[in-house]
Amino acid sequence: MKIAIIGSGFSGMAAAYDLTKAGHQVTIFEAADHVGGLAGGFKEPGWEWSVEKFYHHWFASDKHMLGLIKELGWEQKVLFPRPLTVMYHNGKFYPFDSIVKMALFPGLGWGVNKVRFGFVGLFLRLTNAWKALEKYTVDEWLRKWAGEKVYKLMWEPLVIGKFGERYYKQVNMAWMWARLKARSTRLGTFEGGFQNFADLFAGRLRDMGVEIQLQAPVTLIERDTESGALTVHNETGKVYDKVLVTLSPEAMSRLVPSLPEAYLHGLRNLKSMGAVVITLALKHRLSEEGYYWYNLPKSAGFPFLALVEHTNFVPANKFGGDHIVYMGDYLEPEHEFFRLSQEELLERFLPVLKKFNPKFEPEWVRKAWLFRTAYAQPVPLLNHSQNIPNIQTPVEGIYFASMSQVYPWDRGTNYAVEIGRRAARLMMGNEQ
Numbered sequence: 001m002k003i004a005i006i007g008s009g010f011s012g013m014a015a016a017y018d019l020t021k022a023g024h025q026v027t028i029f030e031a032a033d034h035v036g037g038l039a040g041g042f043k044e045p046g047w048e049w050s051v052e053k054f055y056h057h058w059f060a061s062d063k064h065m066l067g068l069i070k071e072l073g074w075e076q077k078v079l080f081p082r083p084l085t086v087m088y089h090n091g092k093f094y095p096f097d098s099i100v101k102m103a104l105f106p107g108l109g110w111g112v113n114k115v116r117f118g119f120v121g122l123f124l125r126l127t128n129a130w131k132a133l134e135k136y137t138v139d140e141w142l143r144k145w146a147g148e149k150v151y152k153l154m155w156e157p158l159v160i161g162k163f164g165e166r167y168y169k170q171v172n173m174a175w176m177w178a179r180l181k182a183r184s185t186r187l188g189t190f191e192g193g194f195q196n197f198a199d200l201f202a203g204r205l206r207d208m209g210v211e212i213q214l215q216a217p218v219t220l221i222e223r224d225t226e227s228g229a230l231t232v233h234n235e236t237g238k239v240y241d242k243v244l245v246t247l248s249p250e251a252m253s254r255l256v257p258s259l260p261e262a263y264l265h266g267l268r269n270l271k272s273m274g275a276v277v278i279t280l281a282l283k284h285r286l287s288e289e290g291y292y293w294y295n296l297p298k299s300a301g302f303p304f305l306a307l308v309e310h311t312n313f314v315p316a317n318k319f320g321g322d323h324i325v326y327m328g329d330y331l332e333p334e335h336e337f338f339r340l341s342q343e344e345l346l347e348r349f350l351p352v353l354k355k356f357n358p359k360f361e362p363e364w365v366r367k368a369w370l371f372r373t374a375y376a377q378p379v380p381l382l383n384h385s386q387n388i389p390n391i392q393t394p395v396e397g398i399y400f401a402s403m404s405q406v407y408p409w410d411r412g413t414n415y416a417v418e419i420g421r422r423a424a425r426l427m428m429g430n431e432q
C-alpha cells in the first residue's frame, strides 16, 4: 500500500517503522522543520546534547519505548540516572519521588493519616481494576478513602496543577491510578537528548525507504467516494491508499471535515490542557542541593507548577557548562500566559527563583527560550473509556492516533509508540 502519515512525533515514526518493515511505501508529512514533535528539542552552539522544548524523561516501566529502542539496537544509548524530586511544604522542600518518601513527608504527621496514605497508595499500585475507578472523580474517591487531610496535602495540588481550577474536580480516578501504576523513581533519557534519538530514528526510517517531508503541513484529507483514493492536500496533493493522522483531535476534525457528525462531535468533546515552558541557560547551578524536579502547589503562590533543573539529571558539561532550568505549567489555551511575551513572563518568573536559591540574580541568565503548545495534556473526565475515538475512523482508509486515545494511561512517548504500532497493525488488517 501507499501510506501517508501526518506528523513525525513518536507515534507517526513508530507506525512508519512497522508499516515499512512489512513492505508498504510510507511518506511522512511534518509541518515543523524537524522530527520528534512534542518530544523534540533544540541545541545551542557549543552544546553536545540537545535540550527538550518541554522537559522529558522515561520511566523504567516504559516498555513500549524501551522495547522499540532495543529493536533498533540502541539500548546502550539509554541512560537511567536517579535524580531527586522534591515537594514544597511550608517554605521548605522535601523528597517526594516514591510512596515511601511521600509517606515521610512532614505535613502528614505520624498518625492515622500516614496509614491511610500508605494503604491507598499500595492499593492503587496493586489493583488492575481501573475501569471501576473511572466511575469516580479523583476528588471524591481520594477524599473518601485517603481522607480530607491527606487528599488536600498530597493529591489535590497535583490535580489542580495538571488540570487547573476548571477541570480538577472532574478528572476521573483511573488517571491517578495510571500515574501511580506506571511511574518509577529511576528516570531515563537518550544519549544526546530526545532530539538526537528522534533524528537517529528518522535516519533509520529514511534508510528503510520512508520519505519524510519536513515543513510540509497538511491542510485537508479527502476521499474520492468512487475510487476510494485518499488525497492528502499540501503543496502537491498526492493520492494514497491509507492515511494515518497523529495530530490533536481538534486538528483531526479540521483535516478531515468529511468525517460523520458523531465522530466529529466525539473529537470536539475531548478536553485538553496546553503547556507554557520557559527554559533558562544559567551561568551557575540553581539548586545547591542538586534537586532535579520541584513540585510546586499552586496554593503556595508560585507562578509555575514545576521547576526542573535539567542539569541535575544530565550533567552541565553536555551543555557547554550552561545550567539548564525549566519553569513550566499546564494551562488552558485561553490563559494570559499564552499571550504574554517572553520578557513579560520572565518579569514574573525570575524574582521567584530566589526561593530556590537566595543567591540567584537575573544576571545569571545567559539565555532564555519560550515554548508553548495548546495541546499538551488530555483531560480524562468520568467514564472516559466510552469517549475514546476509534483509531479506525468511519471514513475508509483514514486512521487517527493521538495522546487523547492512550487512556487509561497518561500521555507519554511510551504510549505514542504503543498507539502508533497499534495503528500500523490495524492499517495492515492484523488487529480488530
Ligand SMILES: Cc1cc2nc3c(=O)[nH]c(=O)nc-3n(C[C@H](O)[C@H](O)[C@H](O)COP(=O)(O)OP(=O)(O)OC[C@H]3O[C@@H](n4cnc5c(N)ncnc54)[C@H](O)[C@@H]3O)c2cc1C
Binding pocket: 006, 007, 008, 009, 010, 011, 012, 029, 030, 031, 032, 035, 036, 037, 038, 039, 054, 055, 056, 057, 058, 216, 217, 218, 219, 246, 247, 251, 275, 277, 328, 373, 375, 376, 377, 401, 402, 403, 411, 412, 413, 414, 416
Ligand atoms: C510539557 C510536556 C511534558 C512532557 N513530558 C513527557 C515526559 O517526561 N516523558 C514522556 O515520555 N512524554 C512526555 N510528554 C508527552 C510526549 O511529548 C507526547 O506524549 C508525545 O510526544 C506525543 O507524540 P505524538 O506522536 O502522539 O504527537 P506529537 O509529538 O504532537 O507529533 C505530532 C506531529 O505532527 C506535526 N503536525 C502538526 N500539525 C501538522 C500538519 N497540519 N501537517 C503535518 N504535520 C503536522 C507536529 O509538528 C508534530 O511533529 C510531555 C509533553 C508535554 C507537552
